[in-house]
Amino acid sequence: MSSTMVFINDIEIAAADETLDEEALRQRACTELLRQRAQALGLLAGDDAAPRAGAISEAASQAIEALIAQELAGPVPDEAACRRHFEANSRHFAHxxxxxxxxxxxxxxxxxxxxxxxxxxxxxxxxxxxxxxxxxxxxxxxxxxxxxxxxxxxxxxxxxxxxxxxxxxxxxxxxxxxxxxxxxxxxxxxxxxxxxxxxPGRLPAFEQVREAVAQELRQRHGLSALRHYLLQLADDASLRGVSIGAAATPLVQ
Structure with a gap:
């Protein structure tokens, strides 16, 4: 639980009087690392307001989306990869x-x-x-x-x-x-x-759900890439009062 102020590169993301569990702190830290990276790359104005009680500006939210699209674009999964994923997870696509x-x-x-x-x-x-x-x-x-x-x-x-x-x-x-x-x-x-x-639901033919299979593969790749990206940003940043090393899948709001 948060009992001291928490900072990312001297930007406060949690005050001493806030009651936050470790997961909530990590989520705030992940978001702030991405917000500052967007500023560094010119995707967000340098004078964008620092987060208040974990809330970022609408401009920052849009800039983070642009950052992820720019920095973490993955390969388009091919037909063979999609078929392998479908065959291994067919129950997931049942109707x-x-x-x-x-x-x-x-x-x-x-x-x-x-x-x-x-x-x-x-x-x-x-x-x-x-x-x-x-x-x-x-x-x-x-x-x-x-x-x-x-x-x-x-x-x-x-x-x-x-x-x-x-x-x-x-x-x-x-x-x-x-x-x-x-x-x-x-x-x-x-x-x-x-x-x-x-x-059990009805298992569709692969051709009926190919796009859904491809989208799931893209999402999996994106989440894995985002984890690594955040760890790299954290290594280059000054973090006080929080660590994202144990973070699971980051959910950027």
């Missing part, structure tokens, strides 16, 4: 897959201690992984911040389109049944998820 779900939501709200919330959720996850269905139902009624808690966490049958995209990405196109071994994440918070049943 109409449905899951019967139960969940327990630990909501992330303003001012919440996210580290402690995660520890609490993970503790309950370990207990429930070794428990029977009634234990999950009782835990959902007691713990969940979702209205579904009153129904034991039951969400019924859902498709990916019924869920927040980031939540669906962690659940669909897989094969697990039962209480998942890790927490699922969404814009609402942290979830313990139990999958009671899966109905």
């Amino acid at each position: 109409g897959e449905r899951l019967q779900l139960r969940h327990i939501l630990f909501a992330v709200t303003p001012g919440v201690d996210v580290v402690r919330l995660r520890q609490r959720a993970e503790g309950h996850l370990i207990e429930l992984r070794a428990s029977e269905v009634p234990a999950f139902t009782d835990a959902a009624k007691e713990l969940s911040n979702c209205p579904s808690g009153a129904e034991g966490g039951a969400l019924g049958w859902l498709t990916a389109q019924d869920c927040a995209p980031e939540f669906a990405k962690e659940l669909f196109g897989r094969s697990e049944i039962g209480v998942l071994p890790q927490l699922a994440h969404s814009r609402f918070g942290l979830h313990i998820v139990a999958i009671d049943a899966r109905e």
Whole structure:
């Protein structure tokens, strides 16, 4: 948690009185490194306002997009690469897959201690992984911040389109049944998820989803390139109070 001021090249990105977990600090650091790089390359005015409470200007946001497009443009995946990816991940491209779900939501709200919330959720996850269905139902009624808690966490049958995209990405196109071994994440918070049943979707022909396959490969390359780029920027910068060395996929807002 942030307890001291945090700086990137003498630009403050977090004040001492802000309560931020390490991931939030890293996200701010990644964004500021990119903002300053955009200034250095002339993509953003030198007098662009420094971020306030993590918020950057609209001009800075556009400049960062231009920077990424300019510096990290990757190769266009060829037909063979697309086919290999499709064959290895065909379930991911299925249409109409449905899951019967139960969940327990630990909501992330303003001012919440996210580290402690995660520890609490993970503790309950370990207990429930070794428990029977009634234990999950009782835990959902007691713990969940979702209205579904009153129904034991039951969400019924859902498709990916019924869920927040980031939540669906962690659940669909897989094969697990039962209480998942890790927490699922969404814009609402942290979830313990139990999958009671899966109905597989229809697998399309490669030709029907070729562009989607190519787009996914481009995104994967872009995220990997962005990680390396940020680490290079961090090596050349002066960072105080934060490190991005342990950062996962950076999400630049």
